[in-house]
Structures are given as C-alpha cells and as structure tokens.
Amino acid sequence: MSNFRTCSITGLKVHLPAEKLIKINAVTAIVFLLVGGILGLLLVLTRWQAVHILPPEFFYRFLTLHGIAMLVAWIIFWEMAALYLTSAILLNSRLAVPWVGWLQYLLMLVGGGMVAVIILLGGADVMFTSYVPLKAHPLYYLGVILFAVGAILGCVVFFATLVVAKTEGTYSGSLPLVTYGAAAAAIIAIITLSHGAIVFIPTLLWSAGLIPPMDAEVYRLIFWGFGHSSQQINVCTMVAVWYMLGTLTVGSTPVNEKVCRTAFVLYILFINIASEHHILVDPGFSAAHKSWNTSYFMHLAVLASMIHAFSVPAALEVALRKKGYTRGTFEWLKKAPWGNPGFSSLFLSLVGFGFLGGTTGVIFGTEQLNILSHNNLRIPGHFHATVVAGTTLAFMGATYYVLPLIFQREVAFPGLAKIQPYLFGIPIMLFSTFMMVAGGFGVSRRSADMYGSGGFSVEYSPIVDISLSIMGISGVVACLGGAAFCVISVATLIIGKKIVAK
Amino acid sequence: MSITPVPPGWWKMPLHKEEKWWISIALVWCIAITIAMPAWHFVGKQNSSQEYYTISTEDYNTLAEEFMEKYKTGVETAGDWEWDVVTPPPGSDIYLRSMQWKWDPILKLKKGETYRLHLSSIDVLHGLSIHPLNMNFEAVPGWDYVLTITPTQAKEYRIICNEFCGADHHGMIGKIIVE
Ligand code: HEM
Ligand SMILES: [Cu+2]
Ligand SMILES: [Cu+2]
Numbered sequence: 001m002s003n004f005r006t007c008s009i010t011g012l013k014v015h016l017p018a019e020k021l022i023k024i025n026a027v028t029a030i031v032f033l034l035v036g037g038i039l040g041l042l043l044v045l046t047r048w049q050a051v052h053i054l055p056p057e058f059f060y061r062f063l064t065l066h067g068i069a070m071l072v073a074w075i076i077f078w079e080m081a082a083l084y085l086t087s088a089i090l091l092n093s094r095l096a097v098p099w100v101g102w103l104q105y106l107l108m109l110v111g112g113g114m115v116a117v118i119i120l121l122g123g124a125d126v127m128f129t130s131y132v133p134l135k136a137h138p139l140y141y142l143g144v145i146l147f148a149v150g151a152i153l154g155c156v157v158f159f160a161t162l163v164v165a166k167t168e169g170t171y172s173g174s175l176p177l178v179t180y181g182a183a184a185a186a187i188i189a190i191i192t193l194s195h196g197a198i199v200f201i202p203t204l205l206w207s208a209g210l211i212p213p214m215d216a217e218v219y220r221l222i223f224w225g226f227g228h229s230s231q232q233i234n235v236c237t238m239v240a241v242w243y244m245l246g247t248l249t250v251g252s253t254p255v256n257e258k259v260c261r262t263a264f265v266l267y268i269l270f271i272n273i274a275s276e277h278h279i280l281v282d283p284g285f286s287a288a289h290k291s292w293n294t295s296y297f298m299h300l301a302v303l304a305s306m307i308h309a310f311s312v313p314a315a316l317e318v319a320l321r322k323k324g325y326t327r328g329t330f331e332w333l334k335k336a337p338w339g340n341p342g343f344s345s346l347f348l349s350l351v352g353f354g355f356l357g358g359t360t361g362v363i364f365g366t367e368q369l370n371i372l373s374h375n376n377l378r379i380p381g382h383f384h385a386t387v388v389a390g391t392t393l394a395f396m397g398a399t400y401y402v403l404p405l406i407f408q409r410e411v412a413f414p415g416l417a418k419i420q421p422y423l424f425g426i427p428i429m430l431f432s433t434f435m436m437v438a439g440g441f442g443v444s445r446r447s448a449d450m451y452g453s454g455g456f457s458v459e460y461s462p463i464v465d466i467s468l469s470i471m472g473i474s475g476v477v478a479c480l481g482g483a484a485f486c487v488i489s490v491a492t493l494i495i496g497k498k499i500v501a502k
Numbered sequence: 503m504s505i506t507p508v509p510p511g512w513w514k515m516p517l518h519k520e521e522k523w524w525i526s527i528a529l530v531w532c533i534a535i536t537i538a539m540p541a542w543h544f545v546g547k548q549n550s551s552q553e554y555y556t557i558s559t560e561d562y563n564t565l566a567e568e569f570m571e572k573y574k575t576g577v578e579t580a581g582d583w584e585w586d587v588v589t590p591p592p593g594s595d596i597y598l599r600s601m602q603w604k605w606d607p608i609l610k611l612k613k614g615e616t617y618r619l620h621l622s623s624i625d626v627l628h629g630l631s632i633h634p635l636n637m638n639f640e641a642v643p644g645w646d647y648v649l650t651i652t653p654t655q656a657k658e659y660r661i662i663c664n665e666f667c668g669a670d671h672h673g674m675i676g677k678i679i680v681e
Contacts, residue, residue, distance in 0.1 A: 056672060090505055127666050133643065134626045134668065174512065177504040216627055216642050243504035254504050256521060257512035282640040283554030283647035291540045299532040306528035310521065315504075366539055368548040374638040375629050375664040442636035444629070444664035446671070453673030454581035458633060458660050 029077035036069035048472025056448035067128035096160030107150030114143030181240025228275035277365035345397025348425035352389025381435030409496030424481025605676025629665030
C-alpha cells in the first residue's frame with residue numbers, strides 16, 4: 001500500500017499516481033490561463049477603441065489563440081484534474097489505469113502545443129471556430145484532434161476508476177453528488193468530443209489537399225453540434241464544483257439528492273440538442289427545425305439550471321443557519337465567510353453565471369432576438385459571463401482547496417487570495433455587461449477596428465464609446481485579478497509552506 | 503455532504519414545500535417560453551427568412567454580375583475602393599455579393615418598395631450586419647439566402663461584415679442607400 005498517503009486534513013486515502021496526474025493537469029491549466037490572460041489583456045486594449053493597440057494581423061492571431069488557450073486548454077486541463085480528483089480521491093480508490101492518464105496528458109499537451117505554435121507562426125488565423133472554407137495549416141486540425149482524443153481518454157480513466165472503486169468496495173452507498181455531477185460532465189464530454197474529433201477529420205484531409213471542402217453550412221451545423229454541447233461539460237463541472245465548494249467552505253449538504261441528481265440527468269438528456277441557436281440567421285434549415293431544436297429541448301435543460309439555482313444557495317443557507325445565524329431573513333448571508341476565497345468565488349460565480357450568463361443565453365438564443373445579437377459584441381459579452389465569471393471563477397475557487405489538499409502547501413499571500421475573487425469576478429461581470437451594451441448598438445465581434453480600414457467610415461451611438469471604455473477599464477482590472485490568481489498559485493507551489501502530516 | 507458517498511434511501515426522501523414550489527414555477531416558466539418562441543414566429547413579424555436555395559458559387563457570381571451590369575447607374579469610391587452603384591427597379595430580384603473583403607454593389611433602393619435580396623458569398627463565410635439597424639444575417643457560400651425586404655426609412659445604411667473572413671475582415675464595409 002505504499003502507493004497511498006493519508007490526507008492529514010480530510011483523512012482521505014490519496015492514491016499517489018492520481019495525485020501526480022491531478023498536479024500536472026492543474027499546473028498546465030494554469031499556464032494556459034496565464035498565456036490566455038496576457039492575450040486577453042492585449043485584446044481588450046484593442047477593442048477599447050480609444051486605446052486600440054494591436055495591428056489587425058496580431059489582433060486576429062491573438063484572438064484565435066486566446067479562444068483556444070482559454071476555452072479549450074485552461075478549462076479542459078482543469079477538468080481533467082477535476083475528473084481524477086472526484087473519482088480516485090473522493091472515493092478513496094486507486095486510479096484505474098494511470099498510464100492511460102499519462103497518455104491523456106501527453107496527447108492533450110502535444111495537441112494543444114501544436115495548435116498554439118501553428119497559430120503563433122501565422123498558420124491558422126481562423127478563430128477557434130475554423131469555419132470552412134477558411135483554411136488553416138493541417139497541423140492545426142491534427143492538434144485539435146489529438147487534444148480531443150486525449151480528453152476522451154481522461155473520461156475513460158474516470159469511468160474505469162468508478163468501476164474499480166465499486167468492485168473493490170472502497171466506498172459504500174451511492175456516489176457522492178460531486179462525483180455524480182462529474183460523471184454527467186464526462187458522459188457529455190465523451191459524446192461531444194468524439195463528434196469534434198470526427199468533424200475535424202474531413203477538415204484535416206481537405207486542408208491537406210486530399211478531398212474537396214465540405215459544405216460551409218453543414219460544417220457550421222456539425223461544428224456547433226459539438227461546439228455548443230461541449231460547453232455543457234463546463235456547465236456540469238462548474239455546478240459539481242459549486243456543490244463541492246459549498247461543502248468545503250460552510251459544510252453544506254444537498255437539500256435533496258434526488259432533485260440535484262435528476263437535474264444533472266436533464267443536462268445529459270437535453271442540452272446536447274440546443275446547439276442550433278448558432279445558426280438561427282443562416283440559410284439551410286427551416287424555422288420549424290430551428291425552433292424545435294432551440295426551444296423545446298433547451299428549456300428542459302434550463303429547468304435543470306433553475307433547479308441548481310435553488311439547490312446550491314438553499315444548501316448554503318441551511319448550513320449557515322445550522323451554525324446559528326438564524327436572525328431575520330438574511331443574517332446567514334451577512335455572516336457567510338466572505339473572506340474565504342472559496343466561498344466568495346462560489347457566490348460570485350453563481351451570480352455571474354445565473355443572472356448574467358444564463359439569462360442572456362436564453363434571450364439571445366430566441367429566434368427573433370437572435371437577429372439583433374448574431375455576431376455582435378453581445379455574444380462574447382454573454383459567454384464571458386458564463387465561461388469566465390461562471391466556470392473560470394468556480395475553478396479558481398476550487399483551486400484554493402486543491403493547493404492544500406493535493407499539493408500539500410498552504411496558499412501563499414492569503415491576504416491577496418482573500419480579495420482575488422472580487423478583483424476578478426466583479427470587473428469581469430462589468431466587462432461582459434458593457435460588451436453586451438455595445439453589441440446592442442451594432443458593434444460587431446472579432447473586429448480589429450470597428451471603424452473599418454480606410455473605405456467607408458461607420459458612425460456609432462455615443463453610448464458605444466462610453467460602453468467600450470467601461471468594458472476596457474473593467475477588462476484590465478479583471479486581468480489583474482486573473483494575474484493575482486496565477487501569482488498566488490505559482491507562489492504557493494514554490495514558496496508555500498509545506499503542510500506536514502501530523 | 504456532497505463530497506462523501508450517500509447512504510441508501512436518498513431516492514425516497516420527500517421534497518420540501520419550497521422545493522416543490524420552485525420546481526413547479528420553473529417548469530411552468532420553461533413551458534411558457536417554449537410555447538412563446540414558436541408562437542411568436544406566427545404572431546410576430548420579426549422572423550428571419552426561410553427562403554434559401556443551394557447554388558454553386560460560380561452560378562451565383564454570374565447572376566450577381568449580370569444584375570450589376572443591367573442596373574448600373576454610377577460608380578462610387580472611398581479610399582482605395584471602388585463600387586458600382588446599382589439602382590434596380592422596385593419589386594425586382596437584387597443581389598448582394600460578398601467576397602474577401604467587399605460587399606458588391608452599392609444598392610440604391612426606394613423607400614416603401616419591396617425587393618428580393620439574394621445574399622451569398624463567393625469565397626468564405628461573411629456576415630451581413632445592417633447598420634445602424636443592427637440586423638444580422640449570415641452569408642454562406644453555396645447558399646442563396648433570399649431576404650424579402652421593404653426599407654421604411656430614407657437613409658444611408660452601412661453594411662458591416664460581422665463574420666470573421668480573414669485579414670481585412672474589419673475593412674469590409676459596404677453601403678445601401680434608401681431614398
Ligand atoms: C480577464 C480576462 C479576459 C479578458 C480581458 C478577455 C477579453 C476578451 C476580448 C477582448 C475578446 C475579443 C472579443 C471580440 O472582439 O470578439 C475575447 C474573446 C474571447 N474570450 Fe476572452 N477574455 C478574458 C478571459 C477569458 C477566459 C477565462 C475565457 C475562457 C474560459 C475566454 C474566452 C474567450 C473566447 C472563447 C473568445 C472568443 C474568441 C473568438 O471570437 O474566436 N476569455 N476575450
Ligand atoms: Cu467578410
Ligand atoms: Cu468578415
């Protein structure tokens with residue numbers, strides 16, 4: 001049994017190979033976050049039209065890399081760490097096949113690295129969506145495929161570990177809710193990432209000159225069929241992390257396991273189908289087709305989010321009231337541990353995702369309103385609320401627990417850590433909001449210069465200037481918040497005080 | 503605890519009153535918006551077009567060039583760019599061709615008249631954003647997307663490309679004149 005240590009804080013049995021994989025995936029995730037964040041700073045300083053620092057060539061190149069480094073690399077590497085944590089560690093089990101885990105890491109690293117290098121060399125100025133017939137270097141598509149295959153292997157290791165834990169009887173009863181949520185995420189991941197790997201095969205062959213291009217609209221349908229659905233991996237993992245942070249920060253217990261678990265099942269069943277809101281203003285599909293896809297099924301997935309929107313805060317309230325904060329309606333909220341970065345991340349992530357990200361998603365995804373939102377700044381405004389204020393912030397909060405529990409070091413700069421979630425979360429919500437305001441006045445997304453390049457000029461409402469300035473300032477502050485997170489994490493690994501077993 | 507295994511029996515735990523209320527309200531709301539969106543498709547008048555045909559980029563290009571030649575009434579320049587100004591008769595089929603990095607031609611339309619606008623691209627994807635109306639449609643190579651339009655305001659509109667289409671994507675700005 002030399003392959004295990006016992007955690008001095010939680011008493012959990014920690015499988016060392018699993019721990020190593022969690023460490024390496026988490027560190028790699030943070031490196032990509034750092035790269036993506038530096039690019040984000042340059043991008044926001046360009047879209048803030050009064051500053052406008054990048055020339056178009058670099059704006060498009062960096063925008064492509066920012067999308068990949070953040071949405072793909074940071075998030076999925078972190079999710080791999082989460083999968084190993086919620087399976088092997090929480091279940092007191094060994095990780096099923098560590099060498100497949102290493103293969104996961106290697107494929108994702110090589111794939112992600114290849115994509116990043118090709119983009120920086122100028123071989124793939126196509127945005128992360130790489131819509132055909134805009135063409136990138138074949139190695140770009142190959143890199144994406146390797147990355148996706150690696151991530152699928154991570155999910156396989158996760159499920160194999162669940163089987164091992166069950167057969168070896170390392171736990172009794174049903175899976176913890178967090179593991180259950182991670183399993184839902186892993187199921188969605190296997191479905192969507194395999195689709196992703198599959199669409200990129202004909203694209204790769206076309207880019208290598210072997211087959212004719214695929215129809216542009218068919219590509220868009222298939223791309224978003226997995227591209228949108230794969231966002232639900234992030235939603236599912238984020239919700240699982242919310243429950244985990246609730247327990248770690250205030251000792252909360254889900255109010256009703258049946259309700260929470262059913263909601264996760266709704267995600268698996270229904271969210272995969274809402275992806276046609278990306279093609280609402282495209283030719284090629286009838287309104288009946290699009291409405292069916294985007295309304296009926298999507299709203300059942302929205303129901304799942306509404307259920308979590310109740311269950312997560314309800315669990316926090318119950319736990320805090322048990323601690324004796326029972327005066328009035330809101331004493332529990334006032335006395336909540338606001339200085340604990342795990343808790344403040346959880347809370348801000350809940351607010352940002354729920355009130356800003358989720359609601360705008362439902363609004364912009366409506367058949368008619370989409371005409372007013374398609375491809376303008378409303379769209380990046382919406383998803384910086386979901387995937388940054390929501391997912392990224394939740395993952396940051398959880399990292400503050402992974403550092404002591406897995407890396408066995410005390411979090412460095414605790415004073416900075418206390419304010420970091422606010423420094424990142426609040427400005428990113430402002431950033432998103434004012435991006436959406438500017439989008440409402442017709443400022444398009446992915447544009448290196450909204451005034452054009454020497455042909456016809458364009459005039460905008462004066463509100464646009466103000467909105468973009470607020471967006472710019474809050475974006476820069478959010479970058480400081482993101483940088484603070486990276487500094488704290490890296491410093492913890494290097495100079496954080498080692499936690500020694502009692 | 504959500505991070506520890508759950509003892510058997512959790513499935514039988516009854517829901518609290520508040521939970522039942524919340525889930526019921528959420529479900530009713532979800533059903534309401536599920537009905538509202540398709541219903542508005544029939545009641546409202548803000549739907550995107552449902553008329554489209556497949557067409558090869560060469561054929562579309564030929565049609566667009568014939569159209570421009572037939573109704574050309576002038577030329578306009580801005581910077582290094584030059585456009586044909588085309589004044590089609592009311593009620594006709596009109597073409598708006600997108601290519602890297604130009605909208606062709608400059609259309610001159612009459613207020614209150616209806617036209618059938620054929621939108622497509624002859625190379626990569628482009629996006630039609632009619633400014634300042636902020637109405638947005640996708641221009642897809644291989645597809646002739648027919649938008650039936652009736653301009654209601656005499657004005658010079660800009661058309662901005664809002665789908666990334668390569669190096670000078672941001673410079674792809676055209677014009678529709680309504681008089
Ligand atoms: C403080 C941090 C960040 C800042 C200041 C920032 C800023 C920006 C800006 C200015 C754009 C360009 C919008 C446009 O012109 O269309 C952008 C795009 C994007 N960002 Fe961020 N961002 C940040 C963090 C993140 C994170 C953490 C993620 C993902 C988890 C993310 C994902 C994306 C994606 C997917 C795009 C779209 C790329 C595309 O259109 O192809 N960003 N970001
Ligand atoms: Cu274009
Ligand atoms: Cu463009």
